[in-house]
Amino acid sequence: MITALMIVLAAGSAGEIETEGEILARLLAGAWSNAAQYEAADEALKRPPAPGHPYDWLDVQHARFVPVDTPHIPGDAVYLEWRSGGPDGPMSRQRLWVFQSGIQEHDSPLIGMDFYAFRHPEAFEGRTGEDDFTDLTPDDLIGYPEDCRLAPVSREDGVTVLEVDESACVITAQSGRQMGINARIELSLMRVRYSESGRLDGGAYAFKVPGAGAYEFDRLLD
DSSP states (O other), X not given: OHHHHHHHHOOOSXXXXXXXXXXXXXXXXXXXXXXXXXXXXXXXXXXXXXXXXXXXXXXXXXXXXXXXXXXXXXXXXXXXXXXXXXXXXXXXXXXXXXXXXXXXXXXXXXXXXXXXXXXXXXXXXXOOOGGGGTTOOGGGEEOOOGGGOBEEEEEETTEEEEEEOTTTOEEEOTTSOEEEEEEEEEEOSSEEXXXXXXXXXXXXXXXXXXXXXXXXXXXXXX
């Protein structure tokens, strides 16, 4: 517990205003798992996603978040890898989350979070060093429209909630159809809750992750 607290509460450089994005990036650093959520879930939910079961599934995900230095990508960046089943399982998600903060006289509050996929994800798999991403450029990433930035909607009791909904975030799916994106992330020292879905213009879900509720990641302590 002391180690986790030190990750989050370590002071920034003397005389500099620390951004809220920096604080959240440090808070995420480390390994997480939703194994406890899975064990407590109804047995009927314990299945992988499959056609015909968009809402009633839940699997085990192991997450690793690494704050990284990205001089060519403005903001406070976190590289993440999720693996199915455990730390040695197959890769299920590989993203860059970038927190954007504003500037005030004595504060630097959070504006929102941009998220990116990688054009060549295998080139970054397994990277764990803060300086491993200094050569990363926008050309290496697949971004989303500015309206897809997750906005902070609440900060209470040590929990920061960011979300975007399908009325604001609309993209073109690989099929060529319009798709609205819903995403919600709840960040705190010991738990991360995550849910995301894409709904096609006809109202049907293109995907829903997870099918039941939200992933509930607990921090794994050494």
